[in-house]
Amino acid sequence: METSETTAISDLWEMLQQGPRRTLAQAAVDEFGKRGFHATTTRHIAERIGMSPAALYIHYPSKADLLFTIAKIGHEAVLNESLAAVEGISDHHERVLSFVRTFTAWHAVNHLLARVIQYELHSLQPDHLKEIAAIRRRTADFAAEEFRHLVSDTSKLRMRTVACLSLSIDVARWYVPGKSPAPEELGAEYAQLVIAMLRS
Amino acid sequence: METSETTAISDLWEMLQQGPRRTLAQAAVDEFGKRGFHATTTRHIAERIGMSPAALYIHYPSKADLLFTIAKIGHEAVLNESLAAVEGISDHHERVLSFVRTFTAWHAVNHLLARVIQYELHSLQPDHLKEIAAIRRRTADFAAEEFRHLVSDTSKLRMRTVACLSLSIDVARWYVPGKSPAPEELGAEYAQLVIAMLRS
DNA sequence: GTCTATAATACGATAGAC
DNA sequence: GTCTATCGTATTATAGAC
Incomplete structure (x- = not known):
């Protein structure tokens, strides 16, 4: 089938069916990532996708729950991609290289999402944080x-x-698309640096 | 004189005379560092030092200006300590070791202030950001x-x-006093890692 | 399911007494 | 210089029409 190539690699948003719930989460990632969770209002998110602020509450019980959904998806995505990166590789050196390449490139490609999941932990509710901490x-x-x-x-x-x-x-803090090195290039370079750090 | 030993090394807050203006800034660092700038209210800062929210506006024109003052002090402090760390050292290898030890330990010791100056740049007003970017x-x-x-x-x-x-x-993101390694130990370890990264 | 309108609250900042 | 009281506004979230 024609879509098999794009769905073979796990989609970041596969946990959410396509529709307003996913659209809202994607818009929220951009806003939270650029301005921070508390500086972002429900109006910012809604305006970005041409909806009213009230629409958010049809698909999420609260703004805090939207953050939790994003945090969960992000953390599970980076974990799953890391596990997949070493699958089938037996050499320890090569496994580390592949893991670091993938882990680093992920934080470059998804740097806005990465900012949310790495720098907004303190904005999560205690029960939400507990679940995220486990991942x-x-x-x-x-x-x-x-x-x-x-x-x-x-x-x-x-x-x-x-x-x-x-x-x-x-990488999520300083990465600027277009200005910074391409994610794959950065991943390859960082893999070498990590090897040097581990072996020193 | 008895105080020469404590004042010989530049005080982080030397830019501010001791008094309410400094006390407010120090309280704000703790609150901004723990909860983020936008999640922190003027009431949080005031309550921490037993003052009313209105007291803040006697010493600072706005909450945004308080953030700018903190950002300026923090950025100038880490720059000055870095410059001082290599002073009088001629060997390139030793200069890098000393710089990284100092730079790393600073981010551990002052991890709350470091969070503010590293993760709240997007909360600065454009004209304030311009001045900070120069430092x-x-x-x-x-x-x-x-x-x-x-x-x-x-x-x-x-x-x-x-x-x-x-x-x-x-380091500012993950450092936990008491649980994480001591700042000097971490600095020494990181200096070795940086050498390995640079030489690889 | 989405909207408009709005309730309830919290926030930054100011006024005026002391 | 600090306080109490409060203003004006912005925010999260809800109510009710469509």
């Missing part, structure tokens, strides 16, 4: 397990893992 | 000049500079 732990644990094979001094694994993930996550 | 350029230019001597491939200097600064800046 984040799975991602961090996966990375540590991959990095473990390249770090000789085990006592440094934890700090090195934090540092290597941190390097890629911060 | 940021000086810091980035200084770092690139220091790193230049350790990067053999000149075409990679720009991207490596972004990456190395990025690594230390992101």
Whole structure:
């Protein structure tokens, strides 16, 4: 079928059926990412897609719940893409290279979404944060397990893992499409830097 | 004189005379850093120091101006400490080590202030942002000049500079006092990682 | 399901007493 | 210089027509 190639790789928004619920979430990502959650009003989101502010509350119980939905989709997407990146690769060195390439490129391509999921954790309600934190732990644990094979001094694994993930996550802060290097190029370069950090 | 030892190293808040203006700024750093600028109200800041919300407007023309004052102090502090860190050192390798140690430790010690100056740039007014951007350029230019001597491939200097600064800046996002490594320890470790990144 | 209109509240900032 | 009281506005969310 003609659409198989675009649906083979998991769509970021597959959790949401296409329709106003997805359109609203995508508009909210752009607004939250550019201006921050609290600086963004329901009017900003609604105006961007030509709807009234009230339309939001047909598809989401609250603005806070819209943020939670976005955070969940984003965190699950980056985790799933990271897991998929190492699938079928046996060499430890190559697995780390592929993971870091993918993880870094994801934060460049989806830098607005990445800003929301990385810098708006404090805007989540406590119960929402608890669920998101569980996904984040799975991602961090996966990375540590991959990095473990390249770090000789085990006592440094934890700090090195934090540092290597941190390097890629911060891409979301400074990345400017068009001005910054292409996501694949950046991913390849960062993969080399992470190898250097782990082996040092 | 007895106070010479504490005043020899430049005080972060030396730009502000001690008094309500400084107290307000310090309280605002804690609140902005923990909850974000737009999520923080003038009541939050005032309550923290036992004043009324109206007191803020005696010492600052607006909440936006309070943010600008904080941003200016923070950016000038991290720049000045970075410049001081390499003063009198001639060896390029040692200069980079000292700079990264200081720059990283600063973002750990002052992680709440660092969050404000790194993640609230979009909350600044255009004219304020312009002035802040000039200070940021000086810091980035200084770092690139220091790193230049350790990067053999000149075409990679720009991207490596972004990456190395990025690594230390992101400390502000995840650092938790007591739980995370001590600032000096983290700085020393990160200095080694930056060397590995630059030389790779 | 979407709109207009609006309720209820919270916010930044000011007025005026002390 | 600081307070209490409050103004004007903006915000989240709801009510009710279509």
